[in-house]
Amino acid sequence: MAKEKKSKTDSKKAKLAEKKQKQEKKAEKKAKVKAKQNEGSDVEDDVDLDAVLEEYRKQQEQFNKITETVVDSPPRARAASTLLASPSNSNQLLLFGGEYFNGALATFFNDLMVYYIDRDEWRCVTSPNAPLPRSGHAWCRGGNLGSSVYLFGGEFSSPKQGTFYHYNDFWRLDSSTKEWERLEPKGKTPPARSGHRMTYFKQYIILFGGFQDTANQTRYLGDLWIYDTRNHLWFSPTLPPAQLKPEARSSFTLLPHEQGAVLYGGYSRVKGTTAVGKQQGGKGGGGGAQRNVLKPMVHQDCFFLRITPPAADAPPNTPPVVRWERRKKPANAPTPTRAGATMAYHKGRGIMFGGVHDVEESEEGMESEFFNELFAWNIERNRFFPLALRKPRAQKKAGAGGGGEQRERVGRRGRAAANEEELLKQLAALNAGAGGGGDDDEMEIDKPAAEEEEKKPVKEMPVSMEPPHMRFNAQLAVQDDVLYIYGGTYEKGDREFTFDDLYAIDLGKMDGCKEIFSRPVEDWIASDDEDDEDDDEEDDFEDEDEEMDDEEADVEMEDVKGGKYTPSKRKKKVDETSEAPSTSDTVSTAPSSVFDDDATEASVASPVDDGLPHPRPFESRRDFFQRTSNEWQEILMTNLRWKNIQPESLTVKEIKTKAFELSEEKWWDCREEITALEDEQEAAGIGEVVSLADRGEGTSGAGHGGPRRR
Numbered sequence: 001m002a003k004e005k006k007s008k009t010d011s012k013k014a015k016l017a018e019k020k021q022k023q024e025k026k027a028e029k030k031a032k033v034k035a036k037q038n039e040g041s042d043v044e045d046d047v048d049l050d051a052v053l054e055e056y057r058k059q060q061e062q063f064n065k066i067t068e069t070v071v072d073s074p075p076r077a078r079a080a081s082t083l084l085a086s087p088s089n090s091n092q093l094l095l096f097g098g099e100y101f102n103g104a105l106a107t108f109f110n111d112l113m114v115y116y117i118d119r120d121e122w123r124c125v126t127s128p129n130a131p132l133p134r135s136g137h138a139w140c141r142g143g144n145l146g147s148s149v150y151l152f153g154g155e156f157s158s159p160k161q162g163t164f165y166h167y168n169d170f171w172r173l174d175s176s177t178k179e180w181e182r183l184e185p186k187g188k189t190p191p192a193r194s195g196h197r198m199t200y201f202k203q204y205i206i207l208f209g210g211f212q213d214t215a216n217q218t219r220y221l222g223d224l225w226i227y228d229t230r231n232h233l234w235f236s237p238t239l240p241p242a243q244l245k246p247e248a249r250s251s252f253t254l255l256p257h258e259q260g261a262v263l264y265g266g267y268s269r270v271k272g273t274t275a276v277g278k279q280q281g282g283k284g285g286g287g288g289a290q291r292n293v294l295k296p297m298v299h300q301d302c303f304f305l306r307i308t309p310p311a312a313d314a315p316p317n318t319p320p321v322v323r324w325e326r327r328k329k330p331a332n333a334p335t336p337t338r339a340g341a342t343m344a345y346h347k348g349r350g351i352m353f354g355g356v357h358d359v360e361e362s363e364e365g366m367e368s369e370f371f372n373e374l375f376a377w378n379i380e381r382n383r384f385f386p387l388a389l390r391k392p393r394a395q396k397k398a399g400a401g402g403g404g405e406q407r408e409r410v411g412r413r414g415r416a417a418a419n420e421e422e423l424l425k426q427l428a429a430l431n432a433g434a435g436g437g438g439d440d441d442e443m444e445i446d447k448p449a450a451e452e453e454e455k456k457p458v459k460e461m462p463v464s465m466e467p468p469h470m471r472f473n474a475q476l477a478v479q480d481d482v483l484y485i486y487g488g489t490y491e492k493g494d495r496e497f498t499f500d501d502l503y504a505i506d507l508g509k510m511d512g513c514k515e516i517f518s519r520p521v522e523d524w525i526a527s528d529d530e531d532d533e534d535d536d537e538e539d540d541f542e543d544e545d546e547e548m549d550d551e552e553a554d555v556e557m558e559d560v561k562g563g564k565y566t567p568s569k570r571k572k573k574v575d576e577t578s579e580a581p582s583t584s585d586t587v588s589t590a591p592s593s594v595f596d597d598d599a600t601e602a603s604v605a606s607p608v609d610d611g612l613p614h615p616r617p618f619e620s621r622r623d624f625f626q627r628t629s630n631e632w633q634e635i636l637m638t639n640l641r642w643k644n645i646q647p648e649s650l651t652v653k654e655i656k657t658k659a660f661e662l663s664e665e666k667w668w669d670c671r672e673e674i675t676a677l678e679d680e681q682e683a684a685g686i687g688e689v690v691s692l693a694d695r696g697e698g699t700s701g702a703g704h705g706g707p708r709r710r
Contacts, residue, residue, distance in 0.1 A: 066127045066178050068114065074122050075113045076100065077500035077521045080135035083475035083486050088147035088176040090480050091117050097154065099135035100498060105159040108133035112178065115502075117479065120459050120516065125178045131171050132156065132684065136194030138207070142172075143200035143256075145229055149173040150205050155194040155213075162691065166212060168192035169685025170227075182685075185232050190225045192687025195250030199261050199345075201307050203229050204320065206261050211250045211268075213690050216627070217294065220268040222248035226307075226320065235319040245324040246303050251473075253343040255350050255379065260307040260322070262379055264330065264350070267339040269294035296358060298337045302327040302382065331383040334375055340472025343377065344483065346507060350377040351387070351483055356472040356491070368491055370470035374505075389465050392511040463512040468503045481508050484516075497521065615667050617678045618688045625663040632659035 081098025093115040100107045110133040112125040131137075137154030151171040157164030168191060170183045196210030205227040211220045222245070226235045239245055246252075252266030272295040304325045310318035334341070338355030345351075352375040359367040374387035468474075474488030483505045490497040501518035612635070613628035625632065636659045637647040647655065681687075 064128055068123050068125050068178060071122050071124050074517050077498045078109055079489055079498050081475060082137060082139050083477045084139060084149060085477045085479035086175045087141040093477055093479060093484060094175065097134050097137055106157055106161050108135060108156055127180050130180045134167055138196050138198040140198040140200050142229060144203050147174055147176040149175050152198060152207060153193050153196060163689055165689045166192035166194050166687045167685045168687050185234055187233055188236060189234050193221055197252060197254035199254045199256045201256060201260055202309065205229060208254060209249050209252060220248035220250060222246060231317050233317055237322045243324060244326045249299055251339060253350060255345045257379060260305040263303045266299040268297050270297050298339045300329060300337055302330055327382055330377060333384050338371060342474055342476050344476035344478045346478040348379055352377060353476060353485060354471050354474050354488060370490060372467045372470035374467055389510050389512055391465060462515045465512055467513055471499055483507050612666055615670050615674055616689060617674055617681055621664050621667045624667050625660050628663060632663045636662060
């Protein structure tokens with residue numbers, strides 16, 4: 001019995017040992033599998049995750065980094081840009097965007113240039129998040145928001161300006177960090193436009209007017225929009241029908257006011273008729289044929305926009321109450337009337353410079369008179385005052401004695417500095433007398449001051465007692481009571497001169513016009529179809545399709561100050577830009593330009609060309625038919641003839657109805673494709689793409705300010 005018990009105990013122990021051995025083998029096997037799984041991971045490599053994340057952070061910082069680089073020369077010549085005194089730094093001017101046309105290609109810019117006034121230094125700011133290249137946009141400081149600057153809209157075109165569009169995007173620039181931020185407020189936002197104006201009142205940004213280019217014509221706008229910077233909402237106030245309000249316009253003045261804003265002047269084109277005569281320049285001719293045209297109109301009226309903010313206990317997002325109040329025509333207004341006269345705000349007044357008066361307009365060109373006069377518009381008194389430069393008063397001669405030179409510099413350096421310098425000279429003389437060093441020791445004392453002057457050379461800037469050369473659409477900004485005048489446009493014949501210069505005028509002293517820089521513009525490139533003959537040889541427009549050799553004429557401008565300027569051509573009419581651009585037309589932009597015109601061409605062209613008119617993004621069925629009505633009627637009549645049906649058997653109304661049905665069918669067939677293009681363009685802030693090939697006669701091209709005066 002004892003042996004049997006012992007054997008049973010031994011067998012149990014053996015089983016337990018075998019079981020334990022199996023468990024150990026199993027655990028060892030699991031460990032090997034786990035080791036294989038961890039092979040190549042950071043468990044065995046002992047990687048520092050903090051270091052890895054830090055490296056990623058540095059790379060991301062580099063990607064999002066905003067750089068400010070000193071440039072060797074001022075920015076390239078440009079028109080329709082924006083200039084603003086920095087709201088966060090009284091030593092800086094901000095310049096953004098613009099365009100330049102050299103006679104062959106249009107160049108658009110999206111570089112943010114900063115001018116440091118005390119150093120006479122230009123810097124270029126590059127940012128990963130910046131608006132696309134544009135011109136004709138508007139911006140203003142943010143009022144209560146300190147360093148903020150707000151920008152809206154503008155336009156862009158293909159290199160040969162055959163197609164173009166307007167932006168409807170909204171941006172905020174922090175002038176202290178130079179960081180851009182695209183704003184996407186909820187609700188309705190202003191439509192795309194160019195040539196509008198913006199200003200500020202308390203927490204609000206005010207936007208008014210401008211123009212839109214459609215496939216048919218240039219349409220001027222008269223809508224008012226107000227942006228609440230606290231609640232991040234746009235408001236379009238509904239005004240009473242009987243209330244007087246400004247007519248649609250662009251290129252006007254919009255200045256801030258303690259109770260809202262004031263509006264003056266502007267430019268637009270209104271519908272009119274003109275006689276069509278066989279002989280140009282003939283007298284009389286009453287009873288001849290009439291045709292509809294758009295005639296230029298320079299506005300001279302003045303309005304006050306009164307803004308009443310909501311009460312403190314009003315519900316959130318309550319819009320302010322606004323009211324337009326018409327004012328009398330300003331007294332002593334500049335004559336003759338002028339377009340493109342720009343203004344900058346300065347201590348309750350507008351400082352006005354330049355402008356152009358169009359004497360006569362015809363199909364051959366326009367005779368214009370240009371100005372370089374300065375005026376101050378007192379907003380409260382609603383009166384203009386001429387501003388004239390005057391020579392500085394002669395300084396009084398220094399009195400007798402050795403301290404004459406120091407007394408002449410008292411006004412600039414301060415009395416304390418002059419007294420200190422006089423004391424040092426007296427001490428030097430005493431030391432020289434005690435040590436027997438004579439005059440040589442006195443010269444030793446003066447050397448450090450002379451060396452210090454050499455270390456900080458001051459650039460000598462020419463000063464003239466005449467304002468800059470006459471021009472229109474110059475960019476103005478006032479910083480620390482100094483008016484800065486940048487660029488602008490001057491016309492001679494059928495060409496434009498884009499000025500490449502910057503001037504400064506002290507509004508307190510008015511002691512001259514300082515030339516900060518002035519450069520000749522790039523050479524003009526004559527287009528293939530530009531006619532170099534006299535105006536009287538341009539009667540037959542059908543002959544303009546023939547290629548003509550255009551010699552580059554050296555335009556003499558003896559009255560242009562600061563060197564010889566080469567012209568930047570006035571935008572020609574549809575007959576010059578009627579050729580649709582090919583997909584190889586790529587924008588010739590500045591290095592800072594990040595936009596490719598292929599997107600424009602892709603948004604216009606249909607991927608499948610079936611020979612039928614194609615709808616465009618943001619084009620309604622009615623607009624599509626209105627643009628292509630004649631084509632659809634021809635298609636309809638061709639189809640009827642194929643079916644042996646005579647179109648004459650139908651009435652005009654029936655033909656238009658059936659043509660509209662055809663266009664509607666095409667519109668719906670392309671809806672999916674057009675919707676995708678609309679989404680892409682909305683993401684880029686792009687409005688309707690317009691082709692000048694569809695324009696009617698007598699409309700202007702995009703971009704330049706000649707016919708539009710901006």
